[in-house]
Every structure is written in C-alpha cells, then in structure tokens.
Amino acid sequence: MNPKDTHTFQTIEKLFKNCHKPLRAYACRLVHDPCTAEDIVQDVFLELWIKRDLLRLQHTEEIKSYLFKAVYNRSINALVRKLPDPLTRGQTLRTFFNPPLQNPEQSLLLKELDEAIAGFVENLPPQCKKTFLLSRSLGLKNAEIAAQLGVSIKAVEKQIAKALRGLKEHLSQRGFFG
Amino acid sequence: MNDQTTKEKDELMVRYLDGSASPEEETELLQWLGLSEENRNDFLRMQDLWLLCDASSEKAALERFRNRMEGYAAPLPLPPRYRLPGWARTAGVLLLCLAAGYGSAHLFPGKKHPVWNQLITAPDSKGRFVLPDGSVVWLNSNTKLSYPETFRGNERRVSLEGEAYFEVAENKQQPFVVDLDAAGLRIEALGTAFDVAGYPTDSLVETVLVNGSLRISGKTFPHDILLKPNQLLTYHKEKKTAHLDKAKAGLYIDWIKSRLVFDNDCLADIRISMEGWYNLVIDCPQEFAQNTRMSFTIRGERIDEILKAMSFIIPIRYTIRDRHVKITPRE
Structure with a gap:
C-alpha cells in the first residue's frame, strides 16, 4: 500500500470507529434488522474506501453527513428490494420517505451523548450496572447472563429494562433526544 | 398507563432486542407499536440506546x-x-x-x-x-x-x-x-x-x-x-x-488479510487464525492455549520460522509433519 493509501486507510478506520454504532442504529430504525443494518453500514464504508480518490476525506463533518445520507439511501433500497410487487411500491414507499429522524447526526452522533451514556452507566446500582455491562459490553445474551450471575432470566430482563429506561429519561432531561 | 404495565412493556422490549422474545411476544409488541406515534418513538429510542451501548459487536x-x-x-x-x-x-x-x-x-x-x-x-x-x-x-x-x-x-x-x-x-x-x-x-x-x-x-x-x-x-x-x-x-x-x-x-477469515496482527491474544484464538493462514491443522492442549497470551505479527514468514520465534516467547515444543503441527507446553 502506498503512503497516501495508508493514511486514507487510517482516516477511514477512525471514522468507522466514531460513526459505526450511530450509523447502525440509524439503519436499524429503517430496516428493523440488526444484521441487515450491519451489512449496510459495512457496504457504505467500503464504498468510501473504494472511492477514496474521488472524495475529500479531510472534511470530516461533510463526510459524516454523507455517511448518514448513504446509509439512508441503501436502507431504502434494501426495503424496496424486499417489497413483493412493483404496484404496491409507490404506496409503501410514501411511508418510508418520511425520515424517522430529522437530523440523525444531531441525535445519534454527538460526542457529549457518548459521555452522558458512560456517566449514567457508571452511576447505576452495582447489580444493575454489572448486568447491563455483561449485555452491552460483552455481548452476552440474557440467558447467558442469568446463568453466569446465578439469577433468573426475568431478573436479568428487569435490570436491563431498568437501566435502558433510566438512561432514556436521563438523556431526555439533559436535552438529548428532543 | 400504570407503572406495572410500563415495566412489563420495557421488559418485553428488552426480550425483543435480546432476540429471545417468542413469536407471540413479538406480535404483542407490534400491536402496541401500532397504537400510537408516541409508542413507536419510545421504542425506537430504546432501540437506539441498545445499539449505541453495544460495545461488544464493535x-x-x-x-x-x-x-x-x-x-x-x-x-x-x-x-x-x-x-x-x-x-x-x-x-x-x-x-x-x-x-x-x-x-x-x-x-x-x-x-x-x-x-x-x-x-x-x-x-x-x-x-x-x-x-x-x-x-x-x-x-x-x-x-x-x-x-x-x-x-x-x-x-x-x-x-x-x-x-x-x-x-x-x-x-x-x-x-x-x-x-x-x-x-x-x-x-x-x-x-x-x-x-x-x-x-x-x-x-x-x-x-x-x-x-x-x-x-x-x-x-x-x-x-x-x-x-x-x-x-x-x-x-x-x-x-x-x-x-x-x-x-x-x-x-476463521483472518487468512484473507495481508498480515496477521496479534495483540495480547490468547493462543487458542491465534491457533485458529494461523490454521487458516497456513492452511494446516494445529493441535494444542486447550487449557494451555486458553491461558497463554502473546503479541506478534505475521507477514511472509514460513510456519517453521513463526513457531521457532513463538518458542522463544512462550514455553512450547512443536513438531511439524505434513499439514499437521503439534504444540505442547515445555516443562
């Protein structure tokens, strides 16, 4: 790889680290399937890499808007492909083209949002925090967490629901998610 | 909606997001989503947070x-x-x-x-x-x-x-x-x-x-x-x-890369990456492999060169026969 490409490689990797989760959440709002959402985000970034010579990657803010737009377009395409027949497409599409978030960057990609989430999780009661981190940081399924902590699955669901609901209220109070 | 129902609804969402909701429960959630814009927004926000907190798949x-x-x-x-x-x-x-x-x-x-x-x-x-x-x-x-x-x-x-x-x-x-x-x-x-x-x-x-x-x-x-x-x-x-x-x-797909980088990874994982990379079978006692961690990079080196280098870092012996490598801990 030449030095210019190596530099671009690192720039794109950094963008991926910063934007992957918000973009995936955004795609999931549209396609309602985490696996399809993951594929869409991967493809958008790969396209960025393939077209690297055509893009001005140093303008990070522009690129971020571009990424959300590209995820939106690909999500709509994925949905259109799933539709059974062309006649119903116009009808169904009208409902899709009402974007679920006016400004996804503002609501999903703020650095302060990340910090607010981390701060909230840090201050959860010990058992609730432990359960939530096993789920979200280590990716364990509810049943696996129950087995590991020696509690019922129901108890795990309760703790995670409590953390998630608390987090949402905490963020609303601070003006996120307006 | 009273407090108890809210809690049950939240737990239903958590089951759905976890992938452990039954088909009946998914239908129940869908019906609830159909009731109002407010419900849909609430659910989408919860799903946003679930995914934004998801460090594991990162x-x-x-x-x-x-x-x-x-x-x-x-x-x-x-x-x-x-x-x-x-x-x-x-x-x-x-x-x-x-x-x-x-x-x-x-x-x-x-x-x-x-x-x-x-x-x-x-x-x-x-x-x-x-x-x-x-x-x-x-x-x-x-x-x-x-x-x-x-x-x-x-x-x-x-x-x-x-x-x-x-x-x-x-x-x-x-x-x-x-x-x-x-x-x-x-x-x-x-x-x-x-x-x-x-x-x-x-x-x-x-x-x-x-x-x-x-x-x-x-x-x-x-x-x-x-x-x-x-x-x-x-x-x-x-x-x-x-x-x-x-x-x-x-x-299992590490072999498609142009280099293999291990950063304090356990030998059990390294073994799988190397099997694909060199296209051979590597045997190693599982408990030892789980508890041994190492950091190194493979580019164009041959399997015998890498194994020799590994044996300087961790206490192992190895044999290579055709497409079979055997790694054993050194006493």
Whole structure:
C-alpha cells in the first residue's frame, strides 16, 4: 500500500470507529434488522474506501453527513428490494420517505451523548450496572447472563429494562433526544 | 398507563432486542407499536440506546471492515474479475491457473449448456475474485471453485473444493448456493458473509457464518440446519455427523488479510487464525492455549520460522509433519 493509501486507510478506520454504532442504529430504525443494518453500514464504508480518490476525506463533518445520507439511501433500497410487487411500491414507499429522524447526526452522533451514556452507566446500582455491562459490553445474551450471575432470566430482563429506561429519561432531561 | 404495565412493556422490549422474545411476544409488541406515534418513538429510542451501548459487536465489525478494506487495497480496475490483490502480486507468487470458459465447450457439448469457469489456487497462494453477480470470493491455497459464466435460473450455484470466504451480493430472488460434492453438503446463502473449509483430503468440513443467514442441507441430514452469525458447523465426512458450536467468526477469515496482527491474544484464538493462514491443522492442549497470551505479527514468514520465534516467547515444543503441527507446553 502506498503512503497516501495508508493514511486514507487510517482516516477511514477512525471514522468507522466514531460513526459505526450511530450509523447502525440509524439503519436499524429503517430496516428493523440488526444484521441487515450491519451489512449496510459495512457496504457504505467500503464504498468510501473504494472511492477514496474521488472524495475529500479531510472534511470530516461533510463526510459524516454523507455517511448518514448513504446509509439512508441503501436502507431504502434494501426495503424496496424486499417489497413483493412493483404496484404496491409507490404506496409503501410514501411511508418510508418520511425520515424517522430529522437530523440523525444531531441525535445519534454527538460526542457529549457518548459521555452522558458512560456517566449514567457508571452511576447505576452495582447489580444493575454489572448486568447491563455483561449485555452491552460483552455481548452476552440474557440467558447467558442469568446463568453466569446465578439469577433468573426475568431478573436479568428487569435490570436491563431498568437501566435502558433510566438512561432514556436521563438523556431526555439533559436535552438529548428532543 | 400504570407503572406495572410500563415495566412489563420495557421488559418485553428488552426480550425483543435480546432476540429471545417468542413469536407471540413479538406480535404483542407490534400491536402496541401500532397504537400510537408516541409508542413507536419510545421504542425506537430504546432501540437506539441498545445499539449505541453495544460495545461488544464493535471489535468484530471493525475486524470485518479491515479485512474488506485490505481486500480492496489495490485500486479496483474495470472489470474487476480475475485481478489479484496487491499483496499477492508483490509476493511474486503465481496465484492461479484459470481454466476459463473457452475450454469447457469440450466438456459440455451442445449449445444449451452453460459455460463453466474454474478458479484454482496453487498450494502456496491465495486470491480474491469477483463473481459475475458481484459477489466477492477469497480462495485459500489449494482450492478450486467452479462457477457458470452467467447465473441463470432460480439459483446462483457454485461448486467448491477447498476453503473459500464468500461475501454474497444480495439477491433474494436468486439464492447463492455452494455445493461441496465430495461431502454431499449444500450451503444456501441470502446476502451473507461466510467461510467454508472443505478440502477433499480432510475428514472435516467447517462452515462459519460472519453475517446474515445460511441454510445447510446434507444428504445424510434429517433436516436442514440454519446457521446464525458466529456459529460454526463442523461436519464429519466419514462419521456423517454434524456439530454446531459458537465461534469467533472473525478468526476463521483472518487468512484473507495481508498480515496477521496479534495483540495480547490468547493462543487458542491465534491457533485458529494461523490454521487458516497456513492452511494446516494445529493441535494444542486447550487449557494451555486458553491461558497463554502473546503479541506478534505475521507477514511472509514460513510456519517453521513463526513457531521457532513463538518458542522463544512462550514455553512450547512443536513438531511439524505434513499439514499437521503439534504444540505442547515445555516443562
């Protein structure tokens, strides 16, 4: 790889680290399937890499808007492909083209949002925090967490629901998610 | 809505997001979503947070993306078929011999038969190729893939001997099917990334799913097996038994990279990456492998060079016989 490409490689990797989760959440709002959402985000970034010579990657803010737009377009395409027949497409599409978030960057990609989430999780009661981190940081399924902590699955669901609901209220109070 | 109902609804959402909600519960959630815009917004926000907090899938996603970027390291020419990735060309190895379509007219007389192409990699080479439908395939060494020049009919069917990693272009109308004739296995994919290792000389066929979904049917299977991401299906050809396991899928496709980087990884994981990279079988006591961590990078080194270097860092002995490496802890 030449030095210019190596530099671009690192720039794109950094963008991926910063934007992957918000973009995936955004795609999931549209396609309602985490696996399809993951594929869409991967493809958008790969396209960025393939077209690297055509893009001005140093303008990070522009690129971020571009990424959300590209995820939106690909999500709509994925949905259109799933539709059974062309006649119903116009009808169904009208409902899709009402974007679920006016400004996804503002609501999903703020650095302060990340910090607010981390701060909230840090201050959860010990058992609730432990359960939530096993789920979200280590990716364990509810049943696996129950087995590991020696509690019922129901108890795990309760703790995670409590953390998630608390987090949402905490963020609303601070003006996120307006 | 009273407090108790809210709590139950939240727990239902958590079950849905966790993937453990029953079909009845999913219907219940959908009905609740249908009631109001407020409900839908509430759910979408909860799902946002669930995904924004999801640090666990981050590493695998980045790993997969790095692999794909490296696969496209050389600028993509048009048409992209038959081009070798940059690392393969600089390595100076002759990658493949292309028994391309023109010869196959003799094999399939009559105009109606489709023209079949073959991609073959030598014992010391690997390569990335783009199939006619835009799907990308990486072939590990000593591998043969046959595919028609154009995919017609209701399936995209290819036939494999050896190991390949597929990133299938989505097309729900025309599922992508990999045939492993020698093992009597058939793997059907819908918009999916997966790795299949099925060498004719090996007794095991391994299939790992990175993303999407796979349906595997075998002549000896009572019913089809559905594979989820990060699951490994091991099929034993002689015993005709299949075994489903959890696996870190990223490790099984490490061989497509231009280098292997280990950063305080455990030997149990390193072993899997190296097996694919060198295309051989590595045995090591599991408990020792789980508890030994190391950091190093592999570029163009031979297996014996790497094992020797490893034996300086950690207390091991090793033997190499044909395609079998045995690692044992040194007392």
